[in-house]
Amino acid sequence: MNISTLPPQITVNGVRLNATPGQRPVRVDECITICELFQKRCAELGDRTAHREKDFGIWRSYSWADYWNHAKWIGLALRKLGLKRGEVVSILSEDSKEWVWFDMGIQAVGGIASGIYTTDSASQLQYLINDSGSRFLIVENEEQLDKFLQIEDEVPELLKVIILDDEGLHDLNHPRCMMIEEFYKLGQQAETEEPGRFEAEIALATPQDTALLVYTSGTTGMPKGAMLSHENILAAIECGAHSLPTQSNDEQLCFLPLCHILERDVSVYFPLAAKCTVNFAESPETVFANLQEVSPSTFTAVPRVWEKIYSQVQIMAQDATPAGRAAYGMAIKAGLARAEYILEGKPVPAGVAAQYWLWDRLVLRNLRRMLGMDKMRRGGSGAAPISTDLLKWYWAIGVPLIEGFGMSETSGLATLNTIEHNKIGTVGCRVPGNDIRISEEGEIQLKGLNIFQGYWRNNAKTAETFTADGWLRTGDIGFIDDDGYVTISGRMKDIIITAGGKNITPAEIESRLKFSHYISDAVIIGDKRKYLTALIMIDQENVEKFAQDRKIPFSNFASLCAAAEVKDQIQAEINAVNKDFARVEQIKDFRLIDVLLTADDDELTATMKLKRSFVEKKHSHLIEDMYK
Numbered sequence: 001m002n003i004s005t006l007p008p009q010i011t012v013n014g015v016r017l018n019a020t021p022g023q024r025p026v027r028v029d030e031c032i033t034i035c036e037l038f039q040k041r042c043a044e045l046g047d048r049t050a051h052r053e054k055d056f057g058i059w060r061s062y063s064w065a066d067y068w069n070h071a072k073w074i075g076l077a078l079r080k081l082g083l084k085r086g087e088v089v090s091i092l093s094e095d096s097k098e099w100v101w102f103d104m105g106i107q108a109v110g111g112i113a114s115g116i117y118t119t120d121s122a123s124q125l126q127y128l129i130n131d132s133g134s135r136f137l138i139v140e141n142e143e144q145l146d147k148f149l150q151i152e153d154e155v156p157e158l159l160k161v162i163i164l165d166d167e168g169l170h171d172l173n174h175p176r177c178m179m180i181e182e183f184y185k186l187g188q189q190a191e192t193e194e195p196g197r198f199e200a201e202i203a204l205a206t207p208q209d210t211a212l213l214v215y216t217s218g219t220t221g222m223p224k225g226a227m228l229s230h231e232n233i234l235a236a237i238e239c240g241a242h243s244l245p246t247q248s249n250d251e252q253l254c255f256l257p258l259c260h261i262l263e264r265d266v267s268v269y270f271p272l273a274a275k276c277t278v279n280f281a282e283s284p285e286t287v288f289a290n291l292q293e294v295s296p297s298t299f300t301a302v303p304r305v306w307e308k309i310y311s312q313v314q315i316m317a318q319d320a321t322p323a324g325r326a327a328y329g330m331a332i333k334a335g336l337a338r339a340e341y342i343l344e345g346k347p348v349p350a351g352v353a354a355q356y357w358l359w360d361r362l363v364l365r366n367l368r369r370m371l372g373m374d375k376m377r378r379g380g381s382g383a384a385p386i387s388t389d390l391l392k393w394y395w396a397i398g399v400p401l402i403e404g405f406g407m408s409e410t411s412g413l414a415t416l417n418t419i420e421h422n423k424i425g426t427v428g429c430r431v432p433g434n435d436i437r438i439s440e441e442g443e444i445q446l447k448g449l450n451i452f453q454g455y456w457r458n459n460a461k462t463a464e465t466f467t468a469d470g471w472l473r474t475g476d477i478g479f480i481d482d483d484g485y486v487t488i489s490g491r492m493k494d495i496i497i498t499a500g501g502k503n504i505t506p507a508e509i510e511s512r513l514k515f516s517h518y519i520s521d522a523v524i525i526g527d528k529r530k531y532l533t534a535l536i537m538i539d540q541e542n543v544e545k546f547a548q549d550r551k552i553p554f555s556n557f558a559s560l561c562a563a564a565e566v567k568d569q570i571q572a573e574i575n576a577v578n579k580d581f582a583r584v585e586q587i588k589d590f591r592l593i594d595v596l597l598t599a600d601d602d603e604l605t606a607t608m609k610l611k612r613s614f615v616e617k618k619h620s621h622l623i624e625d626m627y628k
Contacts, residue, residue: 090114129157
C-alpha cells in the first residue's frame, strides 16, 4: 500500500492516527491490522514491562519481548498442529498474561480468537465449541478441563486442548490434551524449522479479516458470535485514543473477563496502542486488594463494582467514631458542592474551592489512597446503567467517573462522556468516526467502521440487526439532546405497558433503587398489570451489618431476607425512590429474592447483568403473590 496516498495523520499521546476518525484505511502508527501493530510495538519496546502478574504473592514483570516470543511460539505451535487461517480457537480461562499471549498468537497466524466465560457450564461449553467450530480449546486448570472431559464425545471437530496450569494433572494421559510447556516447545521447534514464518503470517493479514469472535451474553436466547475484524478493532482503538486517552506511563488493572469486549479493549488493544502496562488481578474476588496495590491511572468497571466500593465506604463510615462520621459527612458535602460546578462546566467559586481543599487534605485524600484511587486520572463505567447519584459521589471524593455505552457489535464503543465534556445522566456523545440516529420508534441506531461484520454462521440474525440502509439496530431506546448527548431510556424489549396503557421503561427506576447501599439489584414488574412491583436483591454485606447492629436474629441469607425489620428498611428505600416518580411509575409492592445469585445462576450473565426473562420465570410465584 502506498502510504503517500493515504489521508493525513495526527498524533495523540505519541500515537499516530488518522486525522479524521472513520476514514479508510484505519491506521494506528501506520499499522492496518492488530497483529501488525503488535509486531511494531514489541520490536520498539523490547525489554520494557508490558504485563505484571502475581506469583506466590509477588508481582512479577513480563516484557514486550516476552509478549512477542510467547505469542510467536503459540501461533507457530497452532499452525503445526493443524490450525488454518479463518478457524477459531477458544480460550476458557480467567484473565492472565497467557490469555493475552494466546489472543495475539492466534490472530497473528490468521486464526480467530474466541473467549469463553469460566462460569459457563459444560453444556454451554459444548454449544460454544460446536457453534464456533473451534479447532483448539485453551483451558486454565483442572476445573475447566473437567468441563471438556464431560462433553469430549460431543465436540468432534476439536483437535486439541491446551492446559495452562498442570496442578493436579501430572498423571493426565489424554490423546487430545497437551500441557502448556510441551506446547511452547512445539512452537520453539517450529521456529527453528521455519525461521521468519511467524512474521510472514502477520504480513498476510488484511483489515477485513475476522480477528475476534465475541459471544453475546445471551440475555434472550442462545449466545450469538459477533464477528469483529482487524479494521473494527483498530477503529475502536482510534476512538479510544481520541476520547479515552491513555499515556505510555499509565498503570492499568485488568479484572473483568477478557471474553468481554470492554475489558479486551481497555486491557489488550488500547495498551497496545498507548504502550502502557497492564496488571492482572489475581481473581475477581481480590480485585479490591489488587486495586490498592496497583493504584491504577485509569480503571474501567461495570456498575456493580462501583456500587460495591461505595457500599464498603458506607460501612466504614458507619463503623467510625462520631467525630469520624461527622468529618466524612462534611467532606462529602464539600466534595458534592464542588462537583456540581465542575459537572455543569462552571468555575468553582473560591469559597467552595477552599472548603474542598480543606476536606480533601483532612479526609478525601486518605480515602482515595485507601481505595487505591489516589493516582486515578479517570474511572469508567459501562455495560449497564449506573445511578447518577453514584457518579456524583465519585466526583465528590475526587475520582472523575464517566459513563459510556457500547456493545460487542460496536467493538465496545459507541458513545462516551469525557472528563472535559461530561453530562451526568447521559452516556455521552458519539465517538469520533461513528454516526448515530434515532429511529421513528425511538431506537438508537449506529453506523461506523467499528460496527461488526455480522453474526457467525447466522445470516438471518445479522439481517435482523441491520436496517435496510445499513444502520445497526442497538435495541436501546433513547434520545439525543441539542448538545449531542445521548440518553438511554431502556431496552425496547423491556418496555412495560401497564393494563392502563402507560408505557414505562424500568431502567431508570431500577438504577435509582440500586443506589441504596441496601439494594444490590432490582427488577421492575408490571407488563399488562394494573401497577408496578419489584423483585429486590439485597446487598448481603450491608444488610447483614444492618441486622447485626440492631441485634436482629438470622441464621442464613434466607432468614435475613425474611426478617421483618429488613423488609421495613427496604420498604423505606423504595418509598424514598417513589417520591421522584409519577404515581403510575411508583412501586406498589415488592418481594425479596432470598437466594444469593452468582454468574453460575441462570438469572445473571457473566458480566453480572440480570436476565430479566429468567428472573421473572424462576420467581413467578413471588410475582403472582404481589398481584393476588
